[in-house]
Each structure stands twice: as structure tokens, then as C-alpha cells.
Amino acid sequence: MKYKIPLVFAFVCGILVVISEFIPHRPFNMLITTLQDWFMIISGFAILLGQISLFQANIKKIKEKNKDWPFYLAGLISFTVMLIFGLLWGTQEYRGIFGQGEKIQATVGMKPFDYLFANAFMPLSSTMFSLLAFFIASAAYRAFIIRSFESNLLMITAVIVMLGRTSFGGMLTSWLPEGLKFLHLPNLSDFIMEFPNSAAQRAILISAALGIIGSSLRIILGIERSYLGGEK
Amino acid sequence: MKKVILISGILFFSTLLFAQSTFFWIEDVPWDDGKALNIKANVPADTVYLQKALEDGTWETIYTGKGRSLSFTQNELNPDIKYRYRLLVPRPAFNDTIFFMAEAQPKEQWFYLHKLSYLLILLAVSIAIIYYVQNARKGKDYYIRRISGLDCIEDSIGRATEKGKPILFVPGIMDLDDIQTISSLTILSHLAHKAAEYDTEIIVPCRFSMVLSAAREVVKEAYIKAEKPDAYNQDRIFYLTDDQFGYVAGIDGIMVREQPAANFFLGSFYAESLILAETGFSTGAIQTAGTAQASQLPFFVVSCDYTLIGEELFAASAYLSRDPQQLGSLKGHDFGKLLVILLIIAGVITEMSGWHWFKAFFEGAQ
Numbered sequence: 013m014k015y016k017i018p019l020v021f022a023f024v025c026g027i028l029v030v031i032s033e034f035i036p037h038r039p040f041n042m043l044i045t046t047l048q049d050w051f052m053i054i055s056g057f058a059i060l061l062g063q064i065s066l067f068q069a070n071i072k073k074i075k076e077k078n079k080d081w082p083f084y085l086a087g088l089i090s091f092t093v094m095l096i097f098g099l100l101w102g103t104q105e106y107r108g109i110f111g112q113g114e115k116i117q118a119t120v121g122m123k124p125f126d127y128l129f130a131n132a133f134m135p136l137s138s139t140m141f142s143l144l145a146f147f148i149a150s151a152a153y154r155a156f157i158i159r160s161f162e163s164n165l166l167m168i169t170a171v172i173v174m175l176g177r178t179s180f181g182g183m184l185t186s187w188l189p190e191g192l193k194f195l196h197l198p199n200l201s202d203f204i205m206e207f208p209n210s211a212a213q214r215a216i217l218i219s220a221a222l223g224i225i226g227s228s229l230r231i232i233l234g235i236e237r238s239y240l241g242g243e244k
Numbered sequence: 245m246k247k248v249i250l251i252s253g254i255l256f257f258s259t260l261l262f263a264q265s266t267f268f269w270i271e272d273v274p275w276d277d278g279k280a281l282n283i284k285a286n287v288p289a290d291t292v293y294l295q296k297a298l299e300d301g302t303w304e305t306i307y308t309g310k311g312r313s314l315s316f317t318q319n320e321l322n323p324d325i326k327y328r329y330r331l332l333v334p335r336p337a338f339n340d341t342i343f344f345m346a347e348a349q350p351k352e353q354w355f356y357l358h359k360l361s362y363l364l365i366l367l368a369v370s371i372a373i374i375y376y377v378q379n380a381r382k383g384k385d386y387y388i389r390r391i392s393g394l395d396c397i398e399d400s401i402g403r404a405t406e407k408g409k410p411i412l413f414v415p416g417i418m419d420l421d422d423i424q425t426i427s428s429l430t431i432l433s434h435l436a437h438k439a440a441e442y443d444t445e446i447i448v449p450c451r452f453s454m455v456l457s458a459a460r461e462v463v464k465e466a467y468i469k470a471e472k473p474d475a476y477n478q479d480r481i482f483y484l485t486d487d488q489f490g491y492v493a494g495i496d497g498i499m500v501r502e503q504p505a506a507n508f509f510l511g512s513f514y515a516e517s518l519i520l521a522e523t524g525f526s527t528g529a530i531q532t533a534g535t536a537q538a539s540q541l542p543f544f545v546v547s548c549d550y551t552l553i554g555e556e557l558f559a560a561s562a563y564l565s566r567d568p569q570q571l572g573s574l575k576g577h578d579f580g581k582l583l584v585i586l587l588i589i590a591g592v593i594t595e596m597s598g599w600h601w602f603k604a605f606f607e608g609a610q
Contacts, residue, residue: 030366034359036277037352038323051421055454062453062483069482080501133487140489144515147522155546213538216554220536222580223558224423225369226573230562231426235377235569238433238561239426239462 019234026232066091097124169204176201268331268344278323278352285344287311289333297328323350358608368583373576380572388571393532393550394563400530401438404505410445410480411435412504414495414520416511416535417488420454423558424536428511429455429462430561431534435508436463440470447498448481451491456483492516496523509533509548510557513540521547534560 025047032040070084078084101116101123102108113123120127156167175181181197188196194203230236267287273280283294292311295303296318307316311333321327326349334341380386404411413435415428432448439446446463450456460481467476484494496519499507507524509517510533517533517540524531525547533544534552544551552560555577562570587606594602 034356034363035354036275036356037354041277041352048421055419055452058453058457060453062450062456062486065453065456065483066485069479072479083497136493137487137489140493140519141515143519147518151518151522151543151546155542216536216538216541218584219577219581220538220554220558222369222577222584223536223555225366225580226373226577227423227427227558227561229370229373229576230570230573233374233377235567235573236430236561238430238565239458240465 015237015240018240019237023232023234026228030232094125094128097128101125172197173201173204176204268346270327270329270346270348272348272351273317275353275355275357276350278350279321280317280319281321281327281348281350283307283314283316283318283329283346285311285314285331287314287331287333287344289335291334293332293334295330295332297330303330321350323352325349361606361608365583365587369576369580372579372583373573376572376575376579377569378572380568383568384572385568386571386575388563388574391552391556391559391563393534393552393556394560396530396532396550397435397564398438400506400508400532401435401442401444403530404439405442405444407505409503409505410447411439411506411508412495412498412502412524412529413446413448413508414511415448415450415455415459416509416513417451417491417516418512419452420458422512424512425455427558427561428534429458431508431510431557431564432459433462433466434561434564436466437470440467440472440475443472443475445477445480447502447504449484449491449495449498450482451484451486451488453483456481488514488516492519495520499523499527499529503527504529507531509535509544510552510560511535513537513544518543518547524548 028040028043029047032043035041067088070088073084074081074088098108100108100110101113102111103123103125108123116124122130152170156163156170158164158167175184176197176199181201185196193199227236231239268285271282271284272278273282285292285294289311291308292314293305294307294314294316295305298304306318307314311331318327326347328345328347330346331344332341333343376386401411413432415432416422416425418425420426436446448459448463450459460478463481464473464476464478467473484491498504500523504527507520507529509520509524509531513520513533513535514537517535517537521531521533521544531548532550532552533548534557535541535544536554536557538554541551541553559574559577562574591603591606594600
């Protein structure tokens with residue numbers, strides 16, 4: 013029974029969603045939106061579960077004085093401060109329990125929640141994102157080390173594409189006569205991106221789409237059950 | 245002046261009688277969800293004003309331009325309401341304006357005709373999958389090519405066991421309504437079962453609460469199936485944050501502090517893919533990644549030891565379970581690939597021959 017009810021739900025909802033993709037008439041054209049709304053409602057309740065999990069996991073680590081426990085404490089304090097500020101004075105769009113917090117806004121220029129969001133959260137988030145630039149450099153270095161014929165090809169292609177996307181690349185081959193313009197680096201770069209690159213990406217997308225059809229069908233028909241925690 | 249008014253009046257009433265077939269008429273947009281009307285007119289005037297009647301009795305101008313062969317599609321209408329439109333045609337020579345009126349109600353249809361090709365392909369692939377599954381049920385064996393990224397799972401767990409370090413499993417950054425996340429959880433089920441058998445700890449940080457509850461259930465059942473329910477530690481499957489880069493920072497921290505011996509990044513990933521994979525690489529862990537996001541695959545290929553590309557992520561559960569029925573369904577995927585190859589070849593031939601209907605038929609599904 014524990015598995016049968018979810019399997020029946022998965023079957024009914026799956027079939028209805030597939031059918032509604034092809035029928036524009038009511039009630040079928042409303043089904044996907046309705047199911048998405050239901051999902052949002054369930055997600056809303058589940059958020060509480062996530063917060064409880066966050067608190068439980070961190071408090072346990074702090075109590076047991078795990079290694080680096082002050083970081084967990086910092087995480088919990090940050091969470092609590094943001095929650096309290098949001099509840100008391102609201103956010104840019106919504107008022108809080110104490111209203112709009114005009115006095116605080118006059119002092120710091122914005123509501124406390126928004127102030128922390130803009131001056132603490134956003135810089136931290138941007139810092140994480142900016143790490144990507146350095147990681148791309150290290151990953152590219154490893155990818156372009158010539159070890160085999162394939163990696164050689166990769167490196168040559170990458171150099172052409174990178175140069176072709178810069179003004180320096182265009183300048184390097186600008187002297188080429190009209191008859192050899194297809195060898196002009198920006199043109200070569202465009203060709204690589206438009207044809208070989210697109211073809212490979214589409215092949216991956218088509219196979220992924222087939223995989224999605226197969227995977228969905230296995231779930232709808234109840235052949236695949238491991239996502240429920242149990243198999244046949 | 246009286247003559248002008250008389251002529252205008254005659255024109256007005258005559259157009260009311262004949263408007264639908266001659267100067268101004270409305271057609272329902274076919275094969276749609278009843279939210280659009282095609283408003284058409286054919287009057288020899290350089291400037292006409294198309295107006296729609298509003299609820300308060302006023303008129304809103306929705307088109308200004310030439311009146312000859314005019315075709316205007318109005319969208320976002322309600323199929324329960326009858327809409328009234330009028331076409332104003334100024335006549336500078338007579339210093340007056342005549343108008344035509346028409347009304348129509350959009351109709352909901354029972355089929356999106358432009359999705360017919362999509363439906364046919366879906367049916368063909370689904371029938372093939374069901375056919376192969378049925379054959380597998382009858383005992384037919386199918387050859388499935390080896391997927392090294394999945395074969396390595398046991399080696400990765402073995403390595404983690406030898407080193408006495410945990411396994412890190414990241415189920416992507418999307419919620420449970422993404423099929424990649426569901427596929428990821430099916431792999432987690434197999435992985436957790438193996439980890440339970442080897443007595444190796446598994447860490448699953450989640451970005452969404454729905455994924456958290458599903459992941460906990462999946463891992464718990466896997467431990468029960470492995471007859472080690474006591475070894476299941478709920479605290480190791482936890483929620484981090486909904487924020488994309490906050491989530492990445494949290495996982496990076498886990499990788500650096502706990503030094504997992506094996507990392508699995510399976511699911512839907514975006515800009516954070518390389519940050520995760522490179523941090524994992526720097527810790528020396530065996531890394532297996534899998535996603536259907538074509539733009540993130542190069543990053544995983546460079547930084548991870550094994551990568552499941554696109555379809556392999558969805559085939560993983562069937563491959564790992566070795567269940568003949570599920571393996572049979574993978575043969576259905578192969579049929580789908582063959583079908584796509586044939587359609588591409590047919591498309592190239594028909595386009596080169598000048599028969600554009602074939603491409604147009606499949607373009608309709610977009």
C-alpha cells in the first residue's frame with residue numbers, strides 16, 4: 013500500500029500531463045498550471061522541513077563541538093538575524109510587524125533586511141561566482157595539455173574560437189585576400205560554433221530528450237520505483 | 245451634409261449585412277486553446293483604425309495601418325466572452341468616417357494540430373519502449389553497452405571504504421519537478437544501497453526541502469534493504485540553502501573539511517558545475533558527474549573522472565538495477581535514436597529535393 017498509492021498517483025498525473033500537452037480544451041489546458049500550483053503549495057510547507065533540518069544539523073554540530081563549530085554558529089546566527097529583521101521590518105516590497113521601519117531607513121538608507129542582503133549576502137554570493145573565472149583557467153589548462161590527438165584537436169579548436177572572439181584575432185588575419193576570407197579567424201570561429209558545435213550539442217539534446225521520454229515512461233508505468241525508496 | 249449622413253448610414257447598414265464576407269470579418273484561430281481571434285479586413289484605405297469594445301462601453305484602438313488584406317491576431321482572450329470589434333475607415337474626400345462592425349467568440353479546440361508530429365514521435369518511441377519491455381518480461385536478453393561512469397560506482401565506494409572517508413552525493417540544483425533530479429535520486433538509491441553494504445558514510449546536501457525529504461526516504465529504504473537500518477544517519481542528508489551560490493559554498497566547505505573520497509554530481513547543474521568539480525578535483529576525490537545540460541558537460545568532462553552524458557543519466561537506474569524490464573526500455577531509446585537518424589536523413593533529402601512540407605510538418609511541433 014505504501015508504494016501502490018504513490019504509483020497510482022504517478023500514473024494518473026503522468027498520463028494527464030502528457031494528454032494535456034496535446035489538448036487545448038478545458039479542463040486539460042489548465043491541468044499543468046493546476047499541478048504546478050499544487051507543487052508550489054506542497055513546496056511551501058516543505059520549506060519548514062528544510063529550516064528544521066538546517067537548525068537540527070547545525071545545533072548538533074555546535075553542541076558536540078565539532079571541528080570548525082564556530083562556522084556553524086555563524087551560519088545559525090546569520091539565519092536568525094535575517095529572519096528577525098525580515099519579520100520585524102519587512103523587506104523592500106512588504107511591511108513587517110513593526111511597519112516599514114522609517115527611522116532605520118532614514119539612518120541606513122534601506123530596511124535592515126535589504127541592507128544586509130545588499131551589503132553582506134550579495135558580495136558573498138558574487139565572490140563565489142567570481143571563483144568561476146579562476147576555476148575556468150585551471151580547468152582549461154588541464155584540458156588543453158596535449159596528450160593525445162584528440163586533446164591536440166581540442167586545443168587548436170579552442171585557440172581558434174578564443175582568438176576569433178577577440179579583436180586581436182580579427183586583426184591577425186585581416187590581411188587575408190577576399191578569396192580566403194573563410195580563413196579569417198572570426199569567420200572560422202563562427203563556423204566552428206555554428207556547425208560542429210551546434211551539431212554535437214543537438215545530438216546530446218536529442219539523446220537526452222529520448223532518455224527523458226524513456227525515464228518518464230518507466231516512472232508512469234511503475235517499472236522504475238527506486239525514486240520512491242523501494243524497487244520491485 | 246444630409247446627403248453625406250444618408251450615404252454613410254446606407255453604407256453602415258449595408259456593411260452590417262455583408263461585412264462578414266466582404267470588408268471586415270473575424271475568424272477563430274484554429275487548433276488553439278480558445279484564446280485568440282484572427283481579425284481580417286479588406287478595404288481600399290491607407291489608414292484604418294481597428295478598435296475593440298471594452299467592458300465599460302469605450303473603444304480601444306488595437307491597430308492602425310493599411311486596410312487592404314489586413315490580418316490581425318489578437319491573443320490572450322477569454323473563450324467565455326464574445327468580443328466586439330469595429331473598423332474605422334476615414335474618408336478625407338468626404339470629410340467623414342465609415343465603420344464596420346463584427347463580433348466573435350474564440351473557441352477551444354480538442355487538439356493542437358501543430359503538435360501532431362510531436363505526438364507521432366512520442367507514440368512511436370513509447371510503443372517501442374513498451375514492446376521491448378514486454379519482450380524482456382518474456383525472458384529475452386538484451387545487450388547494453390558498458391557505461392564506464394556507472395561501472396565505476398562500486399570502485400568509488402570501495403575506495404572510500406578503504407580510506408575510511410565518506411561519499412558526497414549532490415542531486416543537482418533543481419527541485420523535484422525536474423526529471424534530472426528524479427533520475428539522480430534513482431541513482432542515489434543504488435549508491436546508498438552499496439554504501440550501506442560497505443558501511444561507508446554518505447553525505448547528501450540538498451538545495452530544496454522537497455528533494456531533502458525524497459532523498460532521506462530513498463536512502464533510508466536503501467539501508468533497510470541492505471539490512472542495515474541502524475547504520476542510517478538522517479543527519480547526513482540535510483538541507484543547506486535555496487540560494488545557488490550559497491549551496492555551492494556549503495558543498496565546497498564540506499569537500500574541503502571532510503575530504504570525501506568519492507564525489508557524485510548527478511542532476512541538473514548550471515554555472516556552479518565547474519566550481520563544484522574543480523574544488524572536488526583539488527581534494528583528490530574520484531569524481532563522477534552526470535547531467536543533461538549540454539552547456540555544463542564540458543566542465544564536468546574536464547574536471548571529473550567519469551561523466552554521464554545526457555541520456556546516460558536517465559539510463560543509469562536501469563543499467564544499475566540490471567532489471568531486464570528496465571534494460572528492455574533502454575532498447576526503446578535506441579529505437580528512438582534510429583528513428584531520429586532516419587528522420588534527419590529524410591529531412592535532408594526532402595529539403596534538397598525542394599519538398600519543404602516534410603520540414604514544415606516537424607517544425608510545427610516547436
